[in-house]
Amino acid sequence: MMAQTQKHILLVDDNPLYLKMLNQAFDKAGFTCQTALSAQEGIDKLATYTPDAILSDYEMPDMNGVEFRQYLMQQPAHRDIPFIFLTGNNDTNLMSTGLDLQAVDYVIKDTPFKVIIAKLNNLLHTVQKQRELSEMEIKRAAAALNIKAVPDKAPQLTNIGIHFWHKSYQDIPGGDFIDFIETDNNYTFILLGDIMGKRWNAWFFTFTFLSYIRAAIRFSILSGEHSIAVILQKVNLIICQDDMLRDVLSSLSLVRINRQTGQLFYSGAGDIPLLHYNYAAAQLNQVSSSGLLLGLFADGSYDEQEITLAPHDRLFIFTDGMTDFATEKGSKSDYNRFALHLQQQLTHNPDFETLKQNLIPQPDALVDDCSIIQIHKYPQ
Numbered sequence: 001m002m003a004q005t006q007k008h009i010l011l012v013d014d015n016p017l018y019l020k021m022l023n024q025a026f027d028k029a030g031f032t033c034q035t036a037l038s039a040q041e042g043i044d045k046l047a048t049y050t051p052d053a054i055l056s057d058y059e060m061p062d063m064n065g066v067e068f069r070q071y072l073m074q075q076p077a078h079r080d081i082p083f084i085f086l087t088g089n090n091d092t093n094l095m096s097t098g099l100d101l102q103a104v105d106y107v108i109k110d111t112p113f114k115v116i117i118a119k120l121n122n123l124l125h126t127v128q129k130q131r132e133l134s135e136m137e138i139k140r141a142a143a144a145l146n147i148k149a150v151p152d153k154a155p156q157l158t159n160i161g162i163h164f165w166h167k168s169y170q171d172i173p174g175g176d177f178i179d180f181i182e183t184d185n186n187y188t189f190i191l192l193g194d195i196m197g198k199r200w201n202a203w204f205f206t207f208t209f210l211s212y213i214r215a216a217i218r219f220s221i222l223s224g225e226h227s228i229a230v231i232l233q234k235v236n237l238i239i240c241q242d243d244m245l246r247d248v249l250s251s252l253s254l255v256r257i258n259r260q261t262g263q264l265f266y267s268g269a270g271d272i273p274l275l276h277y278n279y280a281a282a283q284l285n286q287v288s289s290s291g292l293l294l295g296l297f298a299d300g301s302y303d304e305q306e307i308t309l310a311p312h313d314r315l316f317i318f319t320d321g322m323t324d325f326a327t328e329k330g331s332k333s334d335y336n337r338f339a340l341h342l343q344q345q346l347t348h349n350p351d352f353e354t355l356k357q358n359l360i361p362q363p364d365a366l367v368d369d370c371s372i373i374q375i376h377k378y379p380q
Helices: 016-028 039-046 065-073 092-100 113-145 199-222 228-240 335-346 352-359
Strands: 007-012 031-036 053-057 083-087 105-108 160-167 176-182 187-195 250-258 264-269 274-278 283-287 314-318 324-327 330-333 370-377
Touching: 007 016, 007 039, 007 113, 016 031, 016 113, 031 039, 039 053, 039 065, 053 065, 053 113, 065 083, 083 113, 160 176, 160 352, 176 199, 176 370, 187 199, 187 314, 187 370, 199 228, 199 250, 228 250, 228 264, 250 314, 274 335, 283 335, 335 352, 352 370
Parallel strands: 007 031, 007 053, 053 083, 083 105
Antiparallel strands: 160 370, 176 187, 187 250, 250 264, 274 283, 274 314, 314 370, 324 330
16 A cells, blocks of 8 residues: 555755755655756656656756656656646646646645645555556456466477576566567577566557567568568567557567577667676676667667577576666666676576576565576587
8 A cells, every 4th residue: 555655756846945845844744755956857866766756846947847747758767657747836828738748736836835745645545546456457357368478488499498587566467578489490589578668558568569579580480581680670660660559669689599500699679788608707798789679760770699608608688677676765777786696696507496596686676577588508
């Protein structure tokens, strides 16, 4: 329930005295607040802080409150955060403009702090109730349709082990999707994607993305096209031309394994750099792609590279849920922290089950769906 959950607010106002008093009032009411003296400072805070709501002044220099809101509306990670304007006047035209930008309310600055806090509490309570209803609908839909965005098991290959782990945030089907596709000409495709910025609604889009990717892979192979960079470009063009997926973006890591030769090729679309563990050197190295998120531009600039796995080497593909974690000030992402932790675990050469237990974030530290795939080259 909301009363039992710490509430995080971003307060933005160029008046330092008013901002200080507002911060103190919210602090006494049990809120955790971050403050910013300008819209740009607020944008900088949002890079590492995800509040439950944003309370912003309208009249600010350089970027006013409306411009701030317009900017956030273009950011998938921030557009759905409830936004309330603070204003010193009762301008109905201004209010109409803000509501057109999906601001949830306006608060006049001379409103008593207790009333402002009550408004925020009511807002967050309503948001939570709406979320609970949405979550129930998604769980019912997933159960009724009996369809999954994550398979039950990985394929078994000779001399190459494929293992994976997935955990939905708060046990609600989310935006991460995994698939393994085996074709008749000795290819196994491994894919890991993450629908961006849709929170718990992302689950509804995963099946469309998966259908396009599966179809593109099979049609390409049937026509003699083996390049995964070309396959990614085909998928991207289809998504960009689909009106139903407008403004829906997704990352994707795509790997093709030749089951006979063990050759491995990789191409990525806006994904987190993969990590390749060189067993002989006991060293973990990044493998990065130049491709853009699926659905962002028609030309995704996808590249393709071969990754050579020596015996005992491992390749890790994962989503940002593995690198994100909760702090007192909100969520934080630290790729290097995760890589260092993984490196320390690999020095003991654990099997995947042991590695998984040591890598899994604590339940109260999860801030997003978590997915990781390991490709492990076994000795001959």
